[in-house]
Amino acid sequence: MKVALFGASGLLGWSIHHELERRGFQSCGYLLGEKQEKRFQSFRSLDLRNEQKVTRELLDLWPDAIINCAAVSSPDAVNKNPKLADEINVDAAQRLVEISAHLGARFVHISTDMVFEGRDEPYRSTDRPCPLSEYGKQKLNAEKRVLAATDENVVVLRITLLNGNSPRGNRSPHERILECIKNKDPLILFDDEYRQPCSADNVASVIVELLERPNLNGLFHWAGSDVISRYELGIKILDRFGFSSKYITKSSLLTEINRVGQRPSNLTFELAPLVGKIKTKPESIAEQVENLKVPNDLFSWYRMHADDPTKYILRI
Numbered sequence: 001m002k003v004a005l006f007g008a009s010g011l012l013g014w015s016i017h018h019e020l021e022r023r024g025f026q027s028c029g030y031l032l033g034e035k036q037e038k039r040f041q042s043f044r045s046l047d048l049r050n051e052q053k054v055t056r057e058l059l060d061l062w063p064d065a066i067i068n069c070a071a072v073s074s075p076d077a078v079n080k081n082p083k084l085a086d087e088i089n090v091d092a093a094q095r096l097v098e099i100s101a102h103l104g105a106r107f108v109h110i111s112t113d114m115v116f117e118g119r120d121e122p123y124r125s126t127d128r129p130c131p132l133s134e135y136g137k138q139k140l141n142a143e144k145r146v147l148a149a150t151d152e153n154v155v156v157l158r159i160t161l162l163n164g165n166s167p168r169g170n171r172s173p174h175e176r177i178l179e180c181i182k183n184k185d186p187l188i189l190f191d192d193e194y195r196q197p198c199s200a201d202n203v204a205s206v207i208v209e210l211l212e213r214p215n216l217n218g219l220f221h222w223a224g225s226d227v228i229s230r231y232e233l234g235i236k237i238l239d240r241f242g243f244s245s246k247y248i249t250k251s252s253l254l255t256e257i258n259r260v261g262q263r264p265s266n267l268t269f270e271l272a273p274l275v276g277k278i279k280t281k282p283e284s285i286a287e288q289v290e291n292l293k294v295p296n297d298l299f300s301w302y303r304m305h306a307d308d309p310t311k312y313i314l315r316i
């Protein structure tokens with residue numbers, strides 16, 4: 001099976017690329033920027049806003065499946081330039097599903113828990129979304145356009161906060177925490193902002209399984225098996241790398257809402273029905289944290305500055 005993978009250089013796309021190769025698929029990865037880095041040499045640069053080029057490329061390639069992980073994926077980046085973000089998060093997603101339908105390819109689109117406002121009980125995929133951020137609104141619009149374009153051979157997978165090892169070492173929560181410590185930047189995390197994180201590798205396994213299961217179509221939820229506050233997750237990350245908890249300042253979303261703006265306080269997912277239909281199991285926080293690595297660029301600094309670097313044992 002030949003798979004066109006958009007966003008291959010991102011946190012999730014990178015894991016999917018490796019999972020596809022591991023399971024014998026032909027992965028054709030795309031990124032936006034130049035592919036100067038050696039690890040991206042097999043990928044192609046293609047701006048998803050360029051309708052003509054995207055169409056031509058996919059007609060030439062004629063893949064059996066298209067996976068869309070390309071996005072402006074942080075709420076802050078979306079707020080800085082909402083129009084540009086909309087072209088990538090919404091218009092490009094619609095273009096890809098339309099081409100995919102024309103090619104008769106399977107289409108997998110990635111969405112987010114940020115389409116919800118964050119109430120107390122776990123969300124089902126049938127619950128009514130109510131995004132608080134522009135990012136959440138764009139992701140919801142994309143979902144609607146993708147699911148309106150076709151009801152065959154299509155999956156929209158909503159996922160939660162991602163742990164993992166990004167190719168550039170700067171995307172996931174632990175990579176940002178280590179960078180903050182290195183730069184002596186303040187690290188303030190809320191103990192009343194709950195998430196149900198999953199790992200990029202685990203989601204990659206789900207997505208590749210979904211490619212192999214053409215009977216599973218529509219909108220699904222996926223997450224890890226544990227719910228945790230952002231503060232507690234930060235403490236577990238510090239512990240995994242042998243840093244003391246003094247680097248994180250505990251705070252409260254409730255009391256800081258005016259400073260940080262409206263954001264969902266409690267985003268958790270009901271994983272049925274998908275969890276009962278596939279082999280991949282949701283991962284615990286402990287499993288996710290154990291697989292985190294110090295980014296290569298930070299390794300020398302890390303050995304010199306961690307309170308107890310002997311705690312960091314790499315699992316091979």
Ligand SMILES: NC(=O)c1ccc[n+]([C@@H]2O[C@H](COP(=O)([O-])OP(=O)(O)OC[C@H]3O[C@@H](n4cnc5c(N)ncnc54)[C@H](OP(=O)(O)O)[C@@H]3O)[C@@H](O)[C@H]2O)c1
Pocket residue numbers: 006007008009010011012013030031032033034046047048049068069070071072073074088110111112113139159160161162163166171
């Ligand atoms: N990270 C999370 O915690 C999280 C949580 C829930 C849902 N999600 C969703 O999961 C998906 C993947 O997120 P991620 O964190 O892996 O994203 P990411 O690390 O920010 O990667 C984004 C990818 O999109 C590519 N891209 C950006 N603009 C593009 C354009 N105009 N044309 C072509 N490619 C473009 C980037 O290429 P370059 O590298 O060349 O810039 C990169 O490969 C997104 O849909 C996101 O909304 C993420």
